[in-house]
Amino acid sequence: MSGSSECSPEEASPQYRSWGVLRVCQSRFRTMLWSAAFLSLVAACPVVRAEEPVLRLGWRGSYLIGSWAEAAIQMEIAEAGTYEVRVTAPDPDGNRVTFSSPSDLSSGRQTLRGYFKVGNLNPVLEVTVVAASSGKTIWTAKSLGPLGAASAAPIDPSVRLVATVGNPPGFDWSDAKSDASRLVEKAGSSRAVDVGVEELPIDARAYDSVSMLVIAGQTVLTSTQADAVRDWVASGGRLLISLPQDPKLAQAIVQPFASWLPATVGDQPVTVSEFGRLESFARKNVRILLGRLPIPSVKVIQGEVLAGSRDDALLVRSPYGLGSATILSLDVTQPPLSKWSELSSLTRRLADTSDLLTTAGSIPRNTQLSTTGITDLATQLHAGQEDFAGVNRASPWFVMGLMVLLLLAIGPIDYLLVHRLLKWPRGTWITFPLWISLAALFAGSVAKTWNGTALHVNQLNIVNIDANSSTCHQRLWTNIYSPSTERQSVAVNSKVASGSKSQHTSWSGVAETAFTGMLRPANVQVGATDYRVSDGKSIDDLPLMQWSSKPLLAEFHDSAAGLVDSDLQSNGVGQLSGTITHRLPGPIEDWVLAFGNRIYRHKKTREDPQSLPLAPRQVLRVDQPNVYPRELRAFLTGKTAAGRPQGSQATDVASQFVSYDPLSRDPADVLRILTFHNEVGGIKYTGLTNRLLEKEDLSHLLRLGRAVLFGRLNAPVASLQLSGKEVAPDRETTFVRIVLPVKRVSMDLRPALERLDK
Numbered sequence: 001m002s003g004s005s006e007c008s009p010e011e012a013s014p015q016y017r018s019w020g021v022l023r024v025c026q027s028r029f030r031t032m033l034w035s036a037a038f039l040s041l042v043a044a045c046p047v048v049r050a051e052e053p054v055l056r057l058g059w060r061g062s063y064l065i066g067s068w069a070e071a072a073i074q075m076e077i078a079e080a081g082t083y084e085v086r087v088t089a090p091d092p093d094g095n096r097v098t099f100s101s102p103s104d105l106s107s108g109r110q111t112l113r114g115y116f117k118v119g120n121l122n123p124v125l126e127v128t129v130v131a132a133s134s135g136k137t138i139w140t141a142k143s144l145g146p147l148g149a150a151s152a153a154p155i156d157p158s159v160r161l162v163a164t165v166g167n168p169p170g171f172d173w174s175d176a177k178s179d180a181s182r183l184v185e186k187a188g189s190s191r192a193v194d195v196g197v198e199e200l201p202i203d204a205r206a207y208d209s210v211s212m213l214v215i216a217g218q219t220v221l222t223s224t225q226a227d228a229v230r231d232w233v234a235s236g237g238r239l240l241i242s243l244p245q246d247p248k249l250a251q252a253i254v255q256p257f258a259s260w261l262p263a264t265v266g267d268q269p270v271t272v273s274e275f276g277r278l279e280s281f282a283r284k285n286v287r288i289l290l291g292r293l294p295i296p297s298v299k300v301i302q303g304e305v306l307a308g309s310r311d312d313a314l315l316v317r318s319p320y321g322l323g324s325a326t327i328l329s330l331d332v333t334q335p336p337l338s339k340w341s342e343l344s345s346l347t348r349r350l351a352d353t354s355d356l357l358t359t360a361g362s363i364p365r366n367t368q369l370s371t372t373g374i375t376d377l378a379t380q381l382h383a384g385q386e387d388f389a390g391v392n393r394a395s396p397w398f399v400m401g402l403m404v405l406l407l408l409a410i411g412p413i414d415y416l417l418v419h420r421l422l423k424w425p426r427g428t429w430i431t432f433p434l435w436i437s438l439a440a441l442f443a444g445s446v447a448k449t450w451n452g453t454a455l456h457v458n459q460l461n462i463v464n465i466d467a468n469s470s471t472c473h474q475r476l477w478t479n480i481y482s483p484s485t486e487r488q489s490v491a492v493n494s495k496v497a498s499g500s501k502s503q504h505t506s507w508s509g510v511a512e513t514a515f516t517g518m519l520r521p522a523n524v525q526v527g528a529t530d531y532r533v534s535d536g537k538s539i540d541d542l543p544l545m546q547w548s549s550k551p552l553l554a555e556f557h558d559s560a561a562g563l564v565d566s567d568l569q570s571n572g573v574g575q576l577s578g579t580i581t582h583r584l585p586g587p588i589e590d591w592v593l594a595f596g597n598r599i600y601r602h603k604k605t606r607e608d609p610q611s612l613p614l615a616p617r618q619v620l621r622v623d624q625p626n627v628y629p630r631e632l633r634a635f636l637t638g639k640t641a642a643g644r645p646q647g648s649q650a651t652d653v654a655s656q657f658v659s660y661d662p663l664s665r666d667p668a669d670v671l672r673i674l675t676f677h678n679e680v681g682g683i684k685y686t687g688l689t690n691r692l693l694e695k696e697d698l699s700h701l702l703r704l705g706r707a708v709l710f711g712r713l714n715a716p717v718a719s720l721q722l723s724g725k726e727v728a729p730d731r732e733t734t735f736v737r738i739v740l741p742v743k744r745v746s747m748d749l750r751p752a753l754e755r756l757d758k
Contacts, residue, residue: 081104082103089118101114126141161193244331261325283345458731472560478554504555595707636679673686
C-alpha cells in the first residue's frame with residue numbers, strides 16, 4: 001500500500017542494517033572533519049579585540065613634586081557622556097587627596113585627562129575612571145608605586161625638567177641610568193624627556209613641572225596644544241623652537257603660535273656663512289660649519305637677538321606674559337648642528353635660564369653659620385603666612401622648662417612632702433596622680449589661652465598683569481588656622497580675574513626636609529585621612545586639626561583687557577619716558593618701576609623712603625621732575641658707598657650691602673627680592689634657593705626690554721568661603737606686578753644738526 005512504512009525483506013536483513021550504520025558514521029565523521037577545519041581557519045585569523053587602556057603619568061613618568069601633573073588614559077569609550085578621571089595622591093601631611101577632572105567624550109577610543117599633585121618623594125597613586133551619570137567605575141589602576149611601569153618617582157623641584165618634541169640631540173644631560181638612580185638625582189641638575197607630539201597636553205596646568213619646552217624637527221602642534229603652550233608661557237614658561245631648513249615647513253611650525261609669538265618667518269631663506277656669535281653664545285671656540293648654509297629668515301618684533309650674523313638672526317628671544325619664546329634658525333636635529341661636538345653646551349645654556357643673566361659682580365652671600373630651617377624663598381613666604389594674630393606659640397625652651405618643673409615636683413618635692421613633712425610614704429599613691437592632674441589642667445588652660453579659640457585666616461595675593469598680551473595671572477596663598485578638629489569645604493573666588501578662564505585650587509607645600517615638608521622621607525602617617533579636590537576649583541571635606549593650620553594655593557588665569565594702559569619709550573641709554581595708567585580696584589602703594597638696571601619712584605623729595613600712592617585712573621608720567629631714578633641692584637641690596645682715607649690725598653670708596661634676612665616675616669621684603677632674584681645675584685646674595693617659585697622671578701624680562709612695576713595693592717582681590725559661608729581674613733596682603741612694553745627710540749641727531757646748519 002502506498003505510503004506504507006513497512007521495510008522490505010532486504011532492508012530488514014542484518015547485513016543491510018550494518019551497511020546503514022556505517023554510512024551514518026561516515027557522514028558524521030566528514031561533518032566533524034569540516035567543523036575542525038573551519039575552527040582551525042578561524043583560529044588562524046587575527047581576532048579584533050578592544051585595546052587595553054594605556055596610562056601615562058606626567059612626562060613619561062617624570063613630574064615635579066608640588067607641581068601639577070597630568071594623568072592621561074587612552075581607552076575605549078562605549079557610549080558618549082561625561083567621565084571623571086580621579087587620581088588619588090598624598091599631600092605633604094600624608095592625607096590622601098582625590099583630584100577629580102571631568103570631561104565630555106564621544107564613543108570610541110579616546111584620551112581621558114586628569115590633573116594631580118603629589119606631596120612627598122615616595123607616593124602611592126591610584127587612578128580611576130568613573131562614569132559621571134551612573135557613578136560606576138569603568139577602569140582603575142591601584143598601588144602605582146614610584147618604580148612602577150606607569151610612573152616614576154617625582155623629581156626634586158631643584159631639578160630642571162626639559163620636555164622635548166622631535167627627539168633633538170644634545171638635551172640628554174641626565175646621569176641617571178635607571179629608575180632607582182633617579183631617586184637620588186642631584187639637586188640642581190637637569191633632566192630632558194622626549195615625547196611624541198601626540199602626547200603634548202592640551203591644558204596649561206600639565207606644563208607646570210616643565211622648565212622649558214623644546215619643539216624641534218618637523219613637529220607641528222594642533223591649535224589646542226598651541227593654546228595650552230601660550231597660556232603656560234604667559235604664566236612664566238620658556239619655549240624653544242628649532243626651525244627646519246625648509247621655509248615653508250618652518251612657517252607651518254610657527255603658524256599655530258602666530259597670534260601671539262612676536263616673531264615671523266620669511267618666505268625665502270637666507271644664506272649664512274658666519275656662526276661665530278652662536279659659538280660664542282655657547283661659550284665654545286669650536287666651528288659649527290666651514291661654508292655657507294641656507295636657513296629660514298626670522299624677524300623679531302620684540303625682544304633681543306642673542307646670536308646672529310651680519311644681517312640675519314640665528315637665535316632670538318621674545319617676551320610674552322611672564323615667560324619667553326626663543327627661536328633657533330638652525331635645525332638641531334639635522335647637520336651641521338646635530339653633528340656639532342659642542343651642541344650640549346649650547347642646549348645647556350638655552351635651558352638654564354638663570355645662566356643667561358649676567359652674574360658678574362654678584363654680591364657674596366652671608367657666610368654666618370646659622371640654622372633657620374629655611375632654605376627656599378617659598379619657605380620664607382610660608383613662614384610669614386603662619387604668623388597669626390592672637391596665636392602666641394610657646395617657645396620650645398619654655399616647654400622644656402615646664403617639663404623640668406614637673407620632674408622636680410614629682411621627684412624631689414614629692415619626696416620631701418610625703419617622707420619628711422607628712423611622714424607618710426604611702427601618700428605617694430595620692431600625691432603622684434595629683435601632680436599629674438594639676439600639670440594636665442595647667443597645660444590645658446595655658447594651651448587654650450595661647451592657641452586661642454577663634455578661626456584665623458591669612459591671605460597673600462600676587463597679581464601678575466602683562467599689559468602687552470592683556471593677560472592676568474593671580475596666585476593666592478590662604479593659610480587657615482583652626483581652633484578645633486573639623487572638616488570644611490573651601491571655595492576661593494578672585495575679584496580681579498572674576499571671569500577666569502582657568503582656576504586651580506589645591507594644597508600648598510614647601511620644599512624642605514622638616515616636618516610637613518615635601519622632601520622628608522615618607523613614613524607612616526598617624527591620623528591621615530581623605531579629602532577631595534573637584535576639578536581644581538574647590539576642596540571638599542578638608543581636614544583641619546585643632547590648633548594647626550592648613551596652607552592652600554589658588555591660581556587664576558584671565559584676560560587683563562582694560563586694566564592697564566601704558567606708553568613708555570626708551571632711547572637706549574637707560575632713560576625711560578612716557579605714561580602709565582591702571583584701573584585696579586585700589587591704589588598701588590610703595591611701588592617701584594624697574595627698567596634695565598634702574599628703578600624709578602615718584603616721591604615728594606628724594607629722601608622720602610616710599611613712593612607716592614598711584615591711584616586708579618591717575619596718569620603717571622615717568623619723566624616728570626619728582627620721579628627719581630636709582631640703580632636697581634643698589635636699591636634691592638641697600639648698597640651704600642663709604643669713603644676710607646688712603647694716605648694724605650687718595651680716598652678709597654668701599655661699597656657696603658645690607659645682608660638678606662631669611663627670618664624676615666615682611667612679605668614685601670621677600671617678594672621684592674623674589675621678583676628680581678637673579679638680578680641681585682640669586683642664592684649668592686640671599687643664601688636661599690628659588691625652587692618652587694622660579695617662574696615668579698621676572699629678572700629675564702628686564703633683559704628683554706620690558707619694564708616691571710612692583711607695588712602693594714590696597715584693596716581686597718579675593719574672597720574665601722568655608723562650608724558655603726564667606727570668611728573675612730584677619731590679614732590680606734596683595735602685591736601687584738605689571739609687565740609693561742617699552743618702545744625703543746633711536747637717537748638720530750642728524751636732522752637736528754641739519755636744521756642748525758640752516
